[in-house]
Amino acid sequence: MTEKTSVFGSALKSTEKKVLDLKKVDEVAEGQGFVSREAHKRRNYIGPSQQLNVKLPQEIYDRFVAFCDKEEIQFRKGIERLLDETGR
Template identity: 50%
Template sequence: MSDPFGFATANRVAAKIAEIKPEAEKGAEPPLTALDKAADQLGFHSREADETKLVRRRREVGAGAQLNVKCPIPVYNRFIRFCDQERLPYWEGIERLLDLAEVSKTGERKR
């Protein structure tokens, strides 16, 4: 009855665990492009920012009012295309069209 609580067994197990050594590095990691390609093939897509996308800067317009307009789809699409082509936020697109129509800030047509 030299070890009634089993400490000797625990010490042997601890010694065996201490002998475990991690394997050495097996080589350089694969390049990130190869990892990204493999992930894309499995349906995992990066959530990192796409640097090729157009980044628009929001300009402060000061006090504003909400304008909601229901219009035919073709007119809506023309307006959106116009703003995209001119790289304008919608409010600046409306302002540009009002300027082209020669509408003054008081709402009267310039003659």
């Protein structure tokens, strides 16, 4: 039986493990403009959640959106604030 030679040469035959200095790798990557793919904690993460879909008359929807815009809050925070104000 004949041994086939790899089109990649001896690069695939290397079994020695190389130890990388990860700090050096990060420095080089940062210098080249690469962005880390490591997971980042989301800013507005609230934990387990449920979705709420509500049909509203246009007038009430507009009032709610205006309220949230004026207070500069997200819809979920607007609902939370209105519930807190009613004491429920």
